[in-house]
Amino acid sequence: MNPLAIRDDFPIFQEKINGHPLVYLDNAATSQKPRQVLDVLRRYYESENSNVHRGVHTLGTRATEAYEGAREKIARFINAPSPYQIVFTRGTTESINMVAHGYARARLQAGDEIVLPPSEHHSNLIPWQQAARATGATLRYLPLQEDGTIRLEDVEAAVTDRTKIVAIAHVSNVLGTVNPVREIAEIAHRHGAVIVVDGAQSVPHMPTDVQELDCDFLAFSGHKMLGPTGIGVLYGKPSLLAEMEPTYFGGEMIDVVELHESTWKEAPWKFEGGTPIIAGAIGLGAAVDYLSRIGMEEIAKHDAHLADLAVRRLEEIDGVTVYGPGPGKPRAGLVTFNLDGVHPHDVATVLDAAGIAVRAGHHCAQPLMRILNVGATARASFYLYNTEDDVDAFVAALKQAKEFFGHAIG
Amino acid sequence: MQLDDLYRQVIMDHYQHPRNQGQLADDAIAVDLRNPSCGDEIRLQLLVEDGVVKDVRFRGSGCSISMASASMMTDAIKGKSIPEALQLAQTFREMVKGEPADLDQLGELESLQGVSKFPARIKCATLAWQALERAAEASGADGEAKA
Numbered sequence: 001m002n003p004l005a006i007r008d009d010f011p012i013f014q015e016k017i018n019g020h021p022l023v024y025l026d027n028a029a030t031s032q033k034p035r036q037v038l039d040v041l042r043r044y045y046e047s048e049n050s051n052v053h054r055g056v057h058t059l060g061t062r063a064t065e066a067y068e069g070a071r072e073k074i075a076r077f078i079n080a081p082s083p084y085q086i087v088f089t090r091g092t093t094e095s096i097n098m099v100a101h102g103y104a105r106a107r108l109q110a111g112d113e114i115v116l117p118p119s120e121h122h123s124n125l126i127p128w129q130q131a132a133r134a135t136g137a138t139l140r141y142l143p144l145q146e147d148g149t150i151r152l153e154d155v156e157a158a159v160t161d162r163t164k165i166v167a168i169a170h171v172s173n174v175l176g177t178v179n180p181v182r183e184i185a186e187i188a189h190r191h192g193a194v195i196v197v198d199g200a201q202s203v204p205h206m207p208t209d210v211q212e213l214d215c216d217f218l219a220f221s222g223h224k225m226l227g228p229t230g231i232g233v234l235y236g237k238p239s240l241l242a243e244m245e246p247t248y249f250g251g252e253m254i255d256v257v258e259l260h261e262s263t264w265k266e267a268p269w270k271f272e273g274g275t276p277i278i279a280g281a282i283g284l285g286a287a288v289d290y291l292s293r294i295g296m297e298e299i300a301k302h303d304a305h306l307a308d309l310a311v312r313r314l315e316e317i318d319g320v321t322v323y324g325p326g327p328g329k330p331r332a333g334l335v336t337f338n339l340d341g342v343h344p345h346d347v348a349t350v351l352d353a354a355g356i357a358v359r360a361g362h363h364c365a366q367p368l369m370r371i372l373n374v375g376a377t378a379r380a381s382f383y384l385y386n387t388e389d390d391v392d393a394f395v396a397a398l399k400q401a402k403e404f405f406g407h408a409i410g
Numbered sequence: 411m412q413l414d415d416l417y418r419q420v421i422m423d424h425y426q427h428p429r430n431q432g433q434l435a436d437d438a439i440a441v442d443l444r445n446p447s448c449g450d451e452i453r454l455q456l457l458v459e460d461g462v463v464k465d466v467r468f469r470g471s472g473c474s475i476s477m478a479s480a481s482m483m484t485d486a487i488k489g490k491s492i493p494e495a496l497q498l499a500q501t502f503r504e505m506v507k508g509e510p511a512d513l514d515q516l517g518e519l520e521s522l523q524g525v526s527k528f529p530a531r532i533k534c535a536t537l538a539w540q541a542l543e544r545a546a547e548a549s550g551a552d553g554e555a556k557a
Contacts, residue, residue, distance in 0.1 A: 343473035345448060345534060346417075353413050362449040369449065375471050376449040404413065405422075405474075 001298045007385045009034040009290075020355025023390045028173050028201060028334050028381035029359050030223045033287075037226055040286035044279050052278055053252065053269070067278050070285030071268070077288040078218065079209040080235055087241070087268040088281050091232035092200040093123040095219030096167075098234055098271065099196055100127035103217075103244040104165055110136030115158050115193075116167040117142045117150055118371060119175060122364040124167050124198040124219075137164065144371065148175035148324045155187050163193040170202035170213075171332040174363045174379065175324035176307060178202070178332055185214045194240065200224060204291075205333055205383070206300035210235055222280060227287035231280030234271070241267035248273040291384075299384050303333025306382040306391055310335045313395045319402060323372055334381035336363070339398065342405045344378035350401035356394055415524035416531070417474065425474040430484035432467045441544045445537055450476045454541035461551040463487050463495055468538065475522070475531050480538035482519050487542065492551040499539045506535045 007013050012032045015022050024032060044066060050059035052067045068083070075083040089095045108114075114128045118141045132139050140163075143154050150168075159166060166188040170181050181197055188195040197215040202208060204225035210218055217240065222231035236244065246253055246264060253273040255263040264270035291299065312327045314320045319340035325331045339347050344360035351358050359379045362369045369375065380394055434455040444451040450472030457465040466484045470477060483502075487495040502519055504511035508526035525535045546552040 345450075345473035345475070345531070349416065349528065349531065350413060361447060366449070375451070404417070 001294050001302060001384065003302070003385050003387045006034075006294070009036060010385055011035060011038070013385070017355040017357070018353050023354075023356040023386075023393045025380040025382065025386065025390065025394060026357045026359050027204075027383040027386075028224070028379060030229070031204065031226050031383055032385065033228070034226055034290055036290050037228070037283050037286045041228065041279055041283045044282050049279075051275055063278060066282045066285075067276065070281040073285040073288050074233060077208070077292065078203065078235060079211055081211065082238070084266070084268055085235055085238060085241065087234040087236065087271045088276055089219075089232045089234050089271075090230055090277065091221040091223070092121075092198060092219045093232075095217075095232055095234035096124055096196065096198065097127045098247045099217050099219070099236075099244070100131045101245075101247045102271075103194075103240060104128075104131050105134055106245065108132070108135035108137040108164055111162060112137040112164045113140045113160070113162045114138070114165040114167060115140045115142060115155075115163050115188075117144060117169075117179075119144055119148060119172050119177075119365060119368045120167065120169055121173050121198060121200065122366070123200075124169060124196070125367070128165065128167055131165075147326060147329065148172060148177045150177075150179055150184075152180060152183055152187070155184050159187050159191050159193060161191050163188065163191050166193050166195045167198070168195070169198040169200070170208075171205070172324070172368075173201045173334070174336050174365050174368055174377070176331040176334045176336070177324055178206075178330050181215060182213050185216075189214070201332060201334070205296075205303050207296040216240055222284040222287065225284075225287055226290055227284035228280045231277045231284045233284075236267070238267070241271075244271075246270050246273060250274055252276065294384060300333075302384060303382045303386075304331060306386055306388070307331050307333045307335050309388060310380060310382075310391050310394065313391065314398070317395070317399060317402065320398070323377065333383065334379060336377045336379040338374060338377050339402055339405075342401060344376045346405065347378045347398070347401050350404060351394070351397045354393070354397040354400070356397050358394070416528055418521040418524065420518055420521040421474060421478040424478035424481040428468075428477060428481040430467050430481065430488070431469060433469065434465060434467050438465070438467075439545045439548045441541045441548065443537060443541045443544070445472075445476075445533055447533070448472075450534065450537055452476070452480055452538055452541050454480070454538060454545055456542075456545045456549065458492065458549040458551055461493075461549075462491050463489065468541075470538075472537065473531075473534050475525060476534040476537045479519075479522055479535045480541075482522070483538045483542060486517060486519060492546045492549055495542060496546055496552060499542055502539055503536060506532050 048062040050063040052064040071083040194216040196217040199220040203220040218235040223229040323336045348360035438455040438457045452470035506525040
C-alpha cells in the first residue's frame with residue numbers, strides 16, 4: 001500500500017494548519033474521510049434520499065436497498081455469519097449501553113460478577129458500573145502488567161462461575177496493547193459468561209473475524225474507520241440478540257401494536273427504533289469498501305510499523321516516557337507518552353503550531369491514568385494515510401517543544 | 411500562530427514558581443474544581459474577612475496556562491474586596507475571549523492575553539477564575555441577595 005497515493009483521496013490534507021501541511025496523528029479519536037465516502041453521502045442525499053422499510057415508492061426502495069446493502073458489507077467486513085447480526089447504532093458507547101441495558105441487567109443479580117480490566121475506555125466501564133449498581137452485581141478488575149498487558153492466568157483466576165459478563169477492549173485506546181480476546185472468550189465461555197468486546201480501536205485497524213474471536217458482542221464506531229460520525233455497530237450472536245430487549249421503543253422497530261402491549265420485529269430491526277441513521281450506514285458501507293480494497297492486513301502492518309518507529313524514536317529523547325509495550329513488542333498503531341516537566345496540553349499546543357494534531361488529556365480512561373500515576377498524557381495515533389515523514393515531523397516538533405519549555409522554564 | 415504570544419516569560423515564571431501555593435486553615439472557604447475534559451484540577455482557598463480577601467492559597471495540577479493563571483490570580487486578588495475580585499474575573503474573562511477589556515486593571519495578568527488566539531486553551535486559563543467565582547458565592551460577600 002502507498003500512503004502517499006491514499007492521501008490524495010482525503011481532501012482534508014489540502015488544509016494548511018497554522019501555515020504547515022497537516023500531520024494528523026489523532027486517529028484514535030477520529031479518522032479523516034476519503035472522497036469515496038463523501039461522494040457516497042452526497043449521492044445518497046441527491047439521488048436516493050427517502051425513508052427506509054416503508055412506503056412503496058421508488059426512492060424508498062433505493063434507500064432501503066442501500067441501507068440494507070451497507071449492513072451486508074459490514075457483516076462481510078467482520079466475517080459475521082449473517083447481516084442480521086449487525087445492529088446499527090450511534091457508536092461504540094451506544095452499542096455497549098444497549099447490551100448493558102437490554103441484555104445484562106435482566107440477567108445480573110447480587111453475587112454475580114462482571115470482569116474487566118481497569119484500562120477500559122469509560123464507554124466500556126461506566127455502563128457496567130451502572131448495571132452493577134442497579135442489580136447488586138460487582139465489578140472485578142483484572143490486574144495489568146507493568147506494560148499494560150493482561151496475563152491469561154490472571155483471567156483464569158478472575159473468571160469464575162459467578163462471572164456473567166467479561167467486558168474488554170480488543171485494543172486499549174491508551175496503551176495500544178492488543179488483548180488476547182479469543183483466549184479470554186474461551187475462558188469466559190467455559191464458565192458460562194458472555195464476552196462483550198469493545199472494538200473501537202481494533203476494527204478500524206486490523207482484520208476482524210468475529211467467528212474466530214468467538215466474541216458474543218462486538219461494538220465499534222464508524223467515524224474511527226473513515227465513516228461519518230453518528231453511525232456505529234453492535235454485532236451479536238443470534239441467540240443473544242433474540243433474547244436481548246430493545247432499549248428504545250417507537251416507530252420502525254415494532255411488529256404488532258395493541259393499546260396495552262406490543263411486539264417487536266426480529267433483530268436487528270427491533271433495536272433500530274425511529275428513522276435509522278440511513279446516510280451514516282451507507283457512508284460506513286463505503287468506508288469498509290475503501291478499507292477492504294486497501295486490505296486490513298496491510299493497514300494493520302502499516303499502523304503498527306509507524307507506532308513502533310515512533311516508540312523507538314521517542315525513547316531516544318531524554319525525558320520522554322512512553323506508556324504501554326516497549327519497542328518491538330506487539331502494539332497497535334498508537335503511542336501514549338509524556339515529556340517530563342511539560343504538561344501534555346502544552347506539548348499538544350506546541351505540536352499544533354507545527355501543524356501536528358495529537359490528543360492530550362485523560363483519553364476517557366481516568367482509572368488507567370491513576371494506575372499510570374499521571375493526570376494526563378499525550379497520544380499520537382496512526383492510520384493508513386500517515387507516513388514515516390509524519391513520524392519524523394512529530395519527533396522533530398516534540399524535540400522543539402522540549403527545547404522551548406526547557407528554555408522557558410529551565 | 412506564534413507560540414511566544416502564548417508562552418510569555420512571565421507565564422513560565424509563574425508556572426515554575428507558583429505564588430501562594432499551599433493550604434489555609436480549615437475555616438477558609440475551599441473550592442475544588444476540575445476540568446473533566448483534560449484532568450486539570452485546582453483547590454482554591456480564600457480567607458475572607460469583612461468582605462475582603464485576607465489570604466488565598468491554591469493547589470493543583472495542570473498545564474502551564476492553568477497553573478500560571480491561578481498563581482497570578484492569587485497575587486492579584488489578595489487585599490481586594492469580593493466585588494472587586496469578581497470584577498477582575500470578568501475583565502480577565504473578557505480578555506482571554508478576545509473581547510474588549512480594560513487591560514489596565516489586569517497588571518501581570520495581561521501576559522495571558524495571547525490565550526485569546528488559542529481558543530482550545532481558554533478553559534485552562536479560566537479554571538482558577540471559575541473557582542474564585544464559586545468561592546465568592548460561598549463567601550456570601552459577592553453582593554448577590556441571598557435567598
